[in-house]
Amino acid sequence: MVSGKPTIVLVHGAFADGSGFQPVARQLILAGYPVVAAPNPLRGLSSDAAYLGALLDHVEGPIVLVGHSYGGAVISAAARSDVRALVYLAAFVPEAGESAQSLVEKFPGSTVGESLRPVPLPGGQVDLYIDPAVYHPNFAGDLPAEEAALLALTQRPASGAALGEPASGPQAWHTIPTYNLISGADRIIPPAAQKFMAERSGAHVETVPGASHLVFISHPGAAAALIEKAATDHAQE
Template identity: 65%
Template structure:
């Protein structure tokens, strides 16, 4: 089980790292004539939050389509250090954005946005893309193990850090097979090289505080052939949250890369139903 595996990697006690990582924001221009550099008045800002073992570049195809449709987009740099500090950074970024926001999170990004959006009245919708939709007190490891089918335990490569925390990667040797089997081999190889590690703390620490999906409408795009978060776990979490659900048959954990049109259509549905 992933929780046992992570515990074995770090021992009984691990210090939580206070993450101080710069935010990388990708903002886009107004699609209206003469409006470059100003957000469209009638469209919300789409904020994208990447998950573990990834960075914001995975959203490139999604960003291209959203900006073509006239949406201002911000790609948040998720530090992947610990849920409280990761959420605090995202919350600060959200506070800097004027007007309505539709928040989109992939995988562990769903955990971070569920905490960061709590109490933010500008956030009109939460869109979970092959993502965790946690409840207070749960951990990523527990949710991963709740249903059979995840390959995470067999995929992890650990890098112990001097402070006792452990960085975790998906072993490049199994990255495509377990993380992105529906991507071309050359693309999956690039993502395996550019992946960013998550700490064991981020994946095993209990999630604290009220979760935003209790008060903000949620949407869940489920990847039907996911080998990281089993589809059964995604369905369980989305049903519990009362999310509007769409399943992409045969899609891997990187559904937003392999099916960008479907992902954008789903995001824009959330926009139509919550901000008009």
């Protein structure tokens, strides 16, 4: 790589897309990092991880892999040997047998059940959206209402199968160093659940008090700084 720095691969979660990473990506690019914002199909955990893995196979050199929310479950399954660190931003860090759905139900405080709006699909499948009426208070509470409304309009749905599919096989956080940014006022993944997963994985942990589930948008500086720390800590491996 020309920069001599690892490539930062950013993986969005459900009800979002890669464009939400623009403020974080801008800071990383200015710091000299190659950046890839990977599309996440949001169709099923195993298939989404396979999709990401295929993309990672075409990234040259070392990688720092970053996941937000459901994207955390995807990076945990998709990481390859050239991934130097995993960075979780208000994210799921599942153990084998756990799903996103089971983890949000493990601790009180999540509004995800009341926030979801199902849209039936042919063949008996269901797509899930965050109801725009509650997107701001429940998903993006520390963003301006106007910005939250635009994000609600452009959100990408996740299949019910994706959020309910348990992780399977070895999870990468058992062997790859992890970094976890906890959103202190998260109403989707309760902070207690985030702390439980971070401690279990032995992560370096930082917390943004008052941050919503979209901490990487509302506090891009904190997210970018943690990613740079992960990249710097493991630059020589």
